[in-house]
Amino acid sequence: MKRLSGKVALITGAGRKKGIGYACALRLAEEGANVVVADLGAASDGEIYKGGAHVDLEAVAADISATGVQALAVKVDVTDHVSVQQMVDRMKEVFGRLDILVNNAGTTMEPAPLVHTDLEAWRKTIDINLTGTMLCCRAAAPLMMDNEEGGKIINMSSRAAHRGAIWIHAYCASKAGIIGLTRSMALELAPFKICVNALCPGDIDTELKRWGWGKEALIMGKTVEQIAEETAKATPLGRIGTPEDVAAAVAFFASTDADYLTGEILNITGGNGMRPIF
Ligand code: NAD
Secondary structure, three states, X not given: OOOOOOOEEEEEOOOOOOOHHHHHHHHHHHOOOEEEEEEXXXXXXXXXXXXXXXXXXXXXXXXXXXXXXXXEEEEOOOOOHHHHHHHHHHHHHHHOOOOEEEEOOOOOEOOOOHHXXXXXXXXXXXXXXXXXXXXXXXXXXXXXXXXXXOEEEEEEOXXXXXXXXXXXXXXXXXXXXXXXXXXXXXXXXXXXXXXEEEEEEOOEOOHHHHHHHHHHHHHHOOOHHHHHHHHHHOOOOOOOEOHHHHHHHHHHHHOHHHOOOOOOEEEEOOOEOEOOOO
């Protein structure tokens, strides 16, 4: 029997085939879980990262079912509490339970110095990354409370929550907020055997990361490939992270191997973040 057989997992922001959410969905499916993939039906708007091509959630769900589990595709805007509730209701209708929630949907804003920070972009970024995480937890927690075995909530924070990153204030603030939210929910939900943990990835090669490298490349007069190479060299393990690296940690936190872990914050950085000199 596989590690997650019989479990039901819901992953937000799982619509991009090169993204972390997709890798998590596939990994949890390979471990035996039935999977709900949720994402926007189209690119987001505003002065924020808009993502790549149109998200074909049905194609993602087809990849998941090909592993032999059941998959369900649901459109959601995590900033809209009605849409979030509809997502959870649909999931309940099809699967009747929820064991694993991965709050992965996220975005970043156009980098800008503090004095030029666009208020709309700030609000939208906080809304998607932080409020969206809270809304999904709020709607999903009652279902997990009904489970005798409890549940696992895994929130996607970022290394940027700890160490900051220049010109993306809303991103850093929202990801730091996710850490506070994670710990506060971990305390409240522990009596229900619901474990709440957060992951802090460093540089993971996705469309979102390449968009950021593109901005950096413009400012530094370099190419995206140069930035990627320099980043790999500056990483103690000598390479950029992959969505699968993050998915492996998600699978661990989703499993019974992590039953005694809650309120934990795990870096996934290849060691990048430690100071390599005296
Ligand atoms: P991505 O752009 O591939 O994935 C983000 C997904 O979130 C997209 O599919 C997008 O459509 C979805 N989304 C955005 N707004 C939404 C909304 N309102 N409702 C529902 N879905 C929405 O980027 P990724 O790099 O795979 O990022 C996934 C998560 O990992 C994000 O939370 C990101 O902040 C976090 N993260 C990424 C890195 C990295 O280096 N790539 C590092 C640290 C943290």
